[in-house]
Amino acid sequence: MAELRYVRALNQALSDAMAADPSVVVFGEDIAAAGGPFGVTRGLLEAYGADRVRDTPISEATIVGAAVGAAMTGLKPVVEIMFMDFVAIAMDAIVNQAAKARFMFGGQGSVPMVVRLPHGGGVSAGPQHSQCLEAWFAHIPGLKVVCPASVADAYGLMRAAIDDPDPVILVENKALYARKEDVPDDLPAVEIGKARIARPGRDATIVTYGAALYTALEAADTLAGEGVEVEVIDLRSLQPWDEAAVLESLSRTHRLVVAHEAVEAFGVGAEIAARMADIGFDELDGPIVRVGAPFMPVPFAKTLEQGYLPDAGRIADAVRKTLA
Amino acid sequence: MPSSPANNAPALTDLVMPKLGLTMTEGVLAEWKAKPGDSVSAGTVIFVVETDKIANEVEAPSAGTIAEILVQTGETVPVGTPVARWTGKGFIADEADAPRPAVEAPKPAPLPASTGDRVRATPLARRIAKAQGVDLHAVAGSGPDGRIKAADVEAAAKTAPAASPTEGERIALSAKYLAMVRRVVAAKRDIPDFQVVRTADVGALLELRRQLNAVGGPKVSVNDMVLKAVGRALLSLPRANRIWAEDAHIAFAATDVGMVVNSEDGLFIPILRDVGRLPLDRLAVDSAAAAAKAREGRLAAGDITGGAISVSNLGMFGAKALTPIISPPQSAILGIGAVERLFRPDAEGKPALRQEMTLTLSCDHRVYDGVLAARLLQAVAEALEAPHSLLLTEG
Amino acid sequence: MPSNNATSRSRAAKGSNKPEALLALYRQMLLIRRTEERLSQLFADGEVPGFIHLSIGQEAIATGLGAVLERRDTIASTHRGHGHALAKGVELNSFFQEVMGRETGVCKGRGGSMHVADMSAGMLGANGIVGAGMPIAVGSALAHQVRKTGGVAVVFFGDGALAEGVLHESLNLSALWELPALFVCENNGWSEFSPTSKQFVAPLAKLADAFGIPAETIDGNDVEIIADTAGRLISEIRKGGGPRVLECITQRVRGHYEGDAQKYRDPAELKDRDKIDPLPRAASRLSVLGVSDALLAALETEVMAEIDAATEAARAAPLPGFAAAQADVYTPAGA
Incomplete structure (x- = not known):
């Protein structure tokens, strides 16, 4: 056991993957010499050389487009878009090229690439540096989307994403980079598409992912004081998502809340709620309630952002509502 | 030799479940007073309908011959459902019980439907009720707006010995009785x-x-x-x-x-x-x-x-x-x-x-x-x- | 229009006055031309679904490049990419079956004309998005460089893609990393329905110069010049010389897509088509080199027989099944 930070777990996973497979390359803005704006790629240049660890110009469309071509030609590129917001510039490469290549070319091969996208607010980064846009990618057939919340999963999902033969969007939450956890020395890869029960409970299920996991756990603590035992499921993967695990939990608790930091409307929670209303209909003993950000851009000022981010109180209220 | 329809057989029309009250949405076909082949004159009672309020004798709206019965005794069907085919002319819904608003009425609003038969229950409560033979109409809901939850059904199942054949005899109730039950449950819930x-x-x-x-x-x-x-x-x-x-x-x-x-x-x-x-x-x-x-x-x-x-x-x-x-x-x-x-x-x-x-x-x-x-x-x-x-x- | 200067001409013919090399180029151009003419007919008859963009008049570029590229080299193509695919080695039967939407097509009928790809031939795909092939080729070049394959990545793009931002990004990044990449612009003067002169102000060669990338602008209708120039550039790139830009001036004979009546275009533009058409030009040169009309006629017969056979095979080929396609969005587990 050792104490490890989330950012170091990502770094360790990248390093281990590069050591294990010479076809893994890493490139993006300021990721080599500077070690990345958040330090995720620190030390990789020194360890693996300028051929495999490259700083790029500020050209998001070409960074991701080049990853597609590199993946088609035998590399396993891991590229970083400095803030998830900037991925809007690179959408063609992700949506029209990477996601479709395997299908469109008749399964001749896939595009084994990872696009790392730091998302999330809470640091007064404002409307263009704080968004949670993961639902965009979960909507695109051909993409996988993962979002680790724990330090162990940061390592395990990074390894799994790099090993995956298909394009994977790895969503990292900026607020979690500094998170510390005791983890085993020998961390395993985590299977993409498998959720985990972060806290068992019998009265209601909260499905969540990313930084909202910790907000949900805080809400569960509050509710435990009221005699309500909430089960908290950390989805870990958004596409594919662990429908079976959520249904299994719902079949025990009969109440479902879906919570995330992303805007509530048309979000990941909408999909989970709709799907469970379908396949889990007869298990429901209360309305499915979603908790997400309001339908507005992420604001800058501290007070505004506090109002914007879903907090434990809102999640607890949602649980109370489904229990009413 | 089996009978076959004559070539010049008159066109058949539907005899439908009539609407016998403003809030009636469905009715139980309690009894047939006529059978296929019967010729009836206008005013003859042809069947009896039990609604949530009363039993109604339904008279033939015109003369005609019953060709085929589509809804059997005991079946519940929505208003407007064809219950038989016949040669006469179909029903016009009975408007006799339309409300009689006085001058004070702000608008000719229909009578409230919210006190009707719709049961508010969660899907799980419905599933449990079905499995345990609990009539949701007789269950008081503890959720918002009287929504019946699983626990309400389970409590009702425990306190209803009739539900368990080992503890007593289960007595089937008439549509009229159940209608009364629904009415009082709705009243207690909504008023x-x-x-x-x-x-x-x-x-x-x-x-x-x-x-x-x-x-x-x-x-x-x-x-x-x-x-x-x-x-x-x-x-x-x-x-x-x-x-x-x-x-x-x-x-x-x-x-x-x-x-x-x-x-x-x-x-x-x-x-x-x-x-x-x-x-x-x-x-x-x-x-x-x-x-x-x-x-x-x-x-x-x-x-x-x-x-x-x-x-x-x-x-x-x-x-x-x-x-x-x-x-x-x-x-x-x-x-x-x-x-x-x-x-x-x-x-x-x-x-x-x-x-x-x-x-x-x-x-x-x-x-x-x-x-x-x-x-x-x-x-x-x-x-x-x-x-x-x-x-x-x-x- | 650049001049067909004598040095280019002599270089193309250098080393031999034997017609074999040109005959092979001519045959490839003829195959592309007759294939696209057949597709035009099949499209009009409803046998080719969707919509198709023909490269008639531009065959020399795909052919010239195809002649100098090796199997390990990779290309990223465009919506007008039939010639690129065939010249890079996509097999004719599976090509027809793809464009006609058959299970046995090179992409199992899932992509069609605009998405023909063959990884085994280094054809990374035609592309429905203008300019999208450029960063893909840059990435492929990166892979050649990192993996030391000795391969070169070539991107074909039209002059309509000049105003796409990724061109500028891709030129910059390939120059910055000295990638083995060749940017081939097929400049036919038209950006879909508009003249490129009204869409883009900077000559490509100047743009390349700004990034420090050597660029050449040549006659895109002379297959020998193209093969010669491309061969030289590819050789420089393969030796680690970094990216190159090759602009081939050509002509689009058909509309943007089949069914486009080109009412926006002055018919006089194509009046002297025969003089610039790469096929008659290659044929007359072959004649000078002593190839008989009978031999060219025999070649024509041979090519048509191949195309007829490919057409019939595609007609007879099975249509794709939905379930198998749906199951192939992701790599199957264990694959």
């Missing part, structure tokens, strides 16, 4: 009711009744006199002659009053028309006829629709008082207890023997406030205590 109680000195009333009945003519009951008192109270307090209808009141001009009648199939409430203006002897005749029709299951849709208030009397069984459940869409119901003989202090403080009756008015707070309720009850009590007013036909 914000409150009660006001007072007593009335009925010594003079009993004496007047004795004298009237000694004269001969239709036998006047205490209940008739209470009905009449309520009708007169409505004349003097038209504000009370209203019902709630989806964010509006519907005000009635006629002083119709319902009368709760007990029967083997449950409770029925035939409506007596414009009681405040009806002579007491006529009222006695009408109430006796309505009670008989109710007990015999012959009430028609028009007999049970209308009015803002009803009277429920348990006095004959010795009950001191009762707190009745409002019958939607009405806004009030008056519960009558038994006549009691007791001493009351007179003006000098000396005991005086009185005959008193306890009156309990259950009111819908969406129509009544406490003052209105107390004033209506006061008007009823004063009419009972000065019973000669009951012989008047105008306010």
Whole structure:
């Protein structure tokens, strides 16, 4: 056991993957010499050389487009878009090229690439540096989307994403980079598409992912004081998502809340709620309630952002509502 | 040789489940009075429909021959569903029980449907109820807006021995009985009711009744006199002659009053028309006829629709008082207890023997406030205590 | 229009006055031309679904490049990419079956004309998005560099893609990393329905110069010049010389897509088509080199027989099944 930070777990996973497979390359803005704006790629240049660890110009469309071509030609590129917001510039490469290549070319091969996208607010980064846009990618057939919340999963999902033969969007939450956890020395890869029960409970299920996991756990603590035992499921993967695990939990608790930091409307929670209303209909003993950000851009000022981010109180209220 | 349709057979049309009341959405085909091949003339009873309120004999709207029966006895089908094919002309829905809004009505709103049959229950509660044979209509929901949750069904299943064949005999109930159950559950769930109680000195009333009945003519009951008192109270307090209808009141001009009648199939409430203006002897005749029709299951849709208030009397069984459940869409119901003989202090403080009756008015707070309720009850009590007013036909 | 200078001409013919090399180029151009003419007919008859963009008049570029590229080299193509695919080695039968939407097509009928790809031939795909092939080729070049394959990545793009931002990004990044990439602009003067002169102000060669990338602008209708120039550039790139830009001036004979009546275009523009058409030009040169008309006619017969056979095979080929396609959005587990 050792104490490890989330950012170091990502770094360790990248390093281990590069050591294990010479076809893994890493490139993006300021990721080599500077070690990345958040330090995720620190030390990789020194360890693996300028051929495999490259700083790029500020050209998001070409960074991701080049990853597609590199993946088609035998590399396993891991590229970083400095803030998830900037991925809007690179959408063609992700949506029209990477996601479709395997299908469109008749399964001749896939595009084994990872696009790392730091998302999330809470640091007064404002409307263009704080968004949670993961639902965009979960909507695109051909993409996988993962979002680790724990330090162990940061390592395990990074390894799994790099090993995956298909394009994977790895969503990292900026607020979690500094998170510390005791983890085993020998961390395993985590299977993409498998959720985990972060806290068992019998009265209601909260499905969540990313930084909202910790907000949900805080809400569960509050509710435990009221005699309500909430089960908290950390989805870990958004596409594919662990429908079976959520249904299994719902079949025990009969109440479902879906919570995330992303805007509530048309979000990941909408999909989970709709799907469970379908396949889990007869298990429901209360309305499915979603908790997400309001339908507005992420604001800058501290007070505004506090109002914007879903907090434990809102999640607890949602649980109370489904229990009413 | 098997019969085959003649080449010039008349075109067949559908005979449909008629709409026998404004809130009727479905009906039980209780009995077929005709069979395929029967030729009937207009007015012949062809089948009987049980709705949530009553059994209706459905008469042929024209002459015709029944070709085929599509809905068998005991089946429940929505209004408008073809129940048979025949050569006659189909039904036009009975409009007899349309509401009669008075000038005060803000708009000709339909009667509220929210007090109808829809059960609010979670999917899990429905699943459990189905598995355990629990009728959700008889389960009180503890969730928002009376939503029935799984725990409510489980509690109901535990407390309902009938549900378990080992603990007792399960008795199937008639559609009419279940309709009554639905109505009272909905009323308890949806109506914000409150009660006001007072007593009335009925010594003079009993004496007047004795004298009237000694004269001969239709036998006047205490209940008739209470009905009449309520009708007169409505004349003097038209504000009370209203019902709630989806964010509006519907005000009635006629002083119709319902009368709760007990029967083997449950409770029925035939409506007596414009009681405040009806002579007491006529009222006695009408109430006796309505009670008989109710007990015999012959009430028609028009007999049970209308009015803002009803009277429920348990006095004959010795009950001191009762707190009745409002019958939607009405806004009030008056519960009558038994006549009691007791001493009351007179003006000098000396005991005086009185005959008193306890009156309990259950009111819908969406129509009544406490003052209105107390004033209506006061008007009823004063009419009972000065019973000669009951012989008047105008306010 | 650049001049066909004598040095280019002599270099193309250098080393031999034997017609074999040109004959092979001619045959490849003829195959592309007749294939696209057949597709035009099949499209009009409803046998080719969707919509198709023909490269008639531009065959020399695909052919010239195809002649100098090796199997290990990779190309990223455009919506007008039939010639690129065939010249890079996509097999004719599976090509026809793809464009006609058959299970046995090179992409199992899932992509069609605009998405023909063959990874085994180094054809990374035609592309429905203008300019999208450029960063893909840059990435492929990166892979050649990192993996030391000795391969070169070539991107074909039209002059309509000049105003796409990724061109500028891709030129910059390939120059910055000295990638083995060749940018081949097929400049036919038209950006879909508009003249490129009204869409883009900077000559490509100047743009390349700004990034320090050597660029050449040549006659895109002379297959020998193209093969010669491309061969030289590829050789420089393969030696580690970094990216190059090759602009080939050509002509689009058909509309933007089949069915486009080109009402926006002056018919006079194509009046002298025969003089510039790469096929007659190659044929007359072959004649000079002593190839008989009979031999060219025999070649024509041979090519048509191949195309007829490919057409019939595609007609007879099975249509794709939905379930198998739906199951192939992701790599199957264990694959």
